[in-house]
Amino acid sequence: MPNPRSHYFHVEARFLEPPSGLFDVSLPVWTPGSYLVREYARHVINLSASANGETMPIVQRDKATWQIEVPHGADAVAFRYDVYAYELTVRTSYLDADYGLAHGTTLFLYHPEWKDRPVTLTLDLPDDWSVASGLDGERVLSAPNYDALVDCPIQMGRRLVRYPFSAGGVPHTLSVAGLGADQLPRPTFLEDLTRIIETAQSIFGSLPYSHYEFLVTVNEAGGGGLEHRNSANIMVPPSRWRNPRDYRALLSLFAHEFFHLWNVKRLHPTVLGPFDYQHEVYTSLLWALEGITDYMAPWLLAKSQTIPATEILDHWAKQIATLESQPGRWLTSLADASRQAWIRQYRPDANTPNITISYYLKGALAGLFLDLEMLQATDGEKTLTDVFSELWRRYGEGGYPEDAFEALLVEMGGAPLQRALARYVHGTEPFDESLFDIVGLRLERGFQDAEDRRPVWLGFWVTDRQGKLLVRQVERGGPGEEAGISPDDEILALNGERIRTAEQFNERLTQLAPGQSVDVLLAHQGRVLSRPQAALPPRPDRYQLVPVADASLAQRERFERWLGVPLPQDA
Ligand SMILES: [Zn+2]
CATH class of the missing domain: 1.10.390.10 (Neutral Protease Domain 2)
Known part of the structure; x- marks a missing residue:
């Protein structure tokens, strides 16, 4: 990692005692747990290969596979390359001057026939960085095979805050990076995690790992989680980490990723x-x-x-x-x-x-x-x-x-x-x-508001985007579709009254009566159009599970x- 602020991981992948002849290496196109082809190879540059100190020609065989010809008697072949890593999510890699989150599927080449072999990973990081992952070791990490290596995201950085705790008799660590990492969402957070872990343990009888890591990145760009065998990769927006209005949702994210183990x-x-x-x-x-x-x-x-x-x-x-x-x-x-x-x-x-x-x-x-x-x-x-x-x-x-x-x-x-x-x-x-x-x-279906404050239904949902009020979604088979309203139409007025925000739109719906005709004025593909329709009755918006x-x-x-x-x- 010569220059983390450039967002490039420099990787050297060495394959020991390779057979002579053609030798393929590949980079995954997806990450287990996240079912989308993400084409990680698009971030790879400067790929070179060498054996016995000699640079070797590389043939790119497909979008994510490269081939070399290994000479007789080579002790090892080494591939060197840089991977651009500037997408801070639970299924991509990220690197900046202070923090890195490495996902093996985005970084590490494999030889298709050698995925079962043990792997050693040496991290070359600034001295004041620390490391957290589900792998054994800190700067020199080991994994029994490629699957295990890439199943362990690696958190690294200058200001990781680690909260060790014991649950079910096994060591666990909550490792937090980002804004507000030095405080927990609630004073009882580690106790609550412990109770969740031990409740899950009671279903299965024991905890099938020697240590477990919750790797948390407090991240303005959003939230989410990805499961791993003895770690969970979790992103939480700062507002949700420091002052969780919805503590249930926060704990639920941790419980979800944990149950996945x-x-x-x-x-x-x-x-x-x-x-x-x-x-x-x-x-x-x-x-x-x-x-x-x-x-x-x-x-x-x-x-x-x-x-x-x-x-x-x-x-x-x-x-x-x-x-x-x-x-x-x-x-x-x-x-x-x-x-x-x-x-x-x-x-x-x-x-x-x-x-x-x-x-x-x-x-x-x-x-x-x-x-x-x-x-x-x-x-x-x-x-x-x-x-x-x-x-x-x-x-x-x-x-x-x-x-x-x-x-x-x-x-x-x-x-x-x-x-x-x-x-x-x-x-x-x-x-x-x-x-x-x-x-x-x-199960009770009811309304949040009194009868005279309930919004009629026009068959589409709106959203504020770039200073405009746009149609987000049109219900299939609903009155909006029937009237000719389309996604991304800009709503200009209802019954001649200018409407500028989703809040105004929803407020206006509470003032209309079921059956009343509504003229929706909108802009569609550059033309201003009038789309009349009849308002449908309000729909239940308050569902409750109540004791009989x-x-x-x-x-x-x-x-x-x-x-x-x-x-x-x-x-
Ligand atoms: Zn899940």
Whole structure:
């Protein structure tokens, strides 16, 4: 790393005792856990190769593969190159004068037949930088193979703040870089993490690693997370780190990435490890791997009593509301959405919610409803956690056949689970919300505002962008589409009244009556057009999961079996 402020990592990759003859090296095109071809080779420059001190010619064979001819008797071949790293996300690499975040898939070449071999990584950093990663070692790191190497993002920098703690008898470290790294979101943050970790541990029996690292970058550009076998890469905006208004969402992000160390990193269909780094890999199970993880995260918060169950129930009710705003739920099943991840989940546009669903959002709700189905089918005996512990007992680290997860659900829950999978996962039928009754809950759809303050529905959503009020999304089959309103149209006026911001627009909608005609004046492709339509009645915007009146003992027992805490009204 001769000059970190230039944002280039300098890499030397040495392959010891190579066979003579043609020798390929490749750079991955994607990162496991993030299903988009990102073409990391586009950031590589100055590639050279040498053997026995002699520079060797290189042939580029395809976008991410290079070939040399190794001479007889070479002890090693070395590839030297620079990688531009200036994208601070959980699946790219970043380097500046003070901080670096290295993702192996973006940086390290591999020889296709040698991915199983042990790797040693030596970091050449400024003396005052420190390092955090899931690998063993600080400046000299070792990994048993290439998969393990690139599964460990490496955080490096001048001002890493490390918070060591013990959970489940195993050392853990929270390593934080960026603005506000020297303070925790709450004084109880490490205790809360510990409780979440130990609650997850109680499902599987033990923690399958010798140390675990939460690598946090406080980052103005945004948030997110990516799972690894014994680390999690987490980005949090400064406002959310220093003063989390939504502590549930922050803890949930940590719980989500942590639960992945089982669900995805160890328990996964066989296509998800060992990896083909050059091509898309396909599974119909991303709803279970991502979606159910996104269900288990808030479940862990409730069960560990780090967040009150009422907040978790509110979260699930809001997720149902969001799903019900997306017409794509009638078109695309969870299994299909999983296979389409590479072209849809990671490449959304204004029409995406019209034609598909997120396997995170609907997958989380599928987890919730499958859990309730399991509780009902087994008369309170079994829950999803039993499915995970049994999956872990049967398959452990080895990967499982594509159909094993669903087969186990059916084995444990019988015909009701088979029907539920057909409807919720392979079909597009709505969830059976009468299931909430078995745990003493009821889903209520209502309104946030009094009757005279509810916004009518025009069939499209708007957003403020670059000083303009633009149409963000038009509902498929809705009145906006019927009236001829399109994404990116600029809204100028409603019924002759100039509207400049989304706030004004939404305020105006509360003053219109259902059935009233509305003239939408807009600019479309440079022309100003009038688009009359009739306002539809307000839609429910307040979904709540509330306890039923006079819950029975059986309902209360099942609730407690499910979330580990009393039904809220009894608390
Ligand atoms: Zn995830």
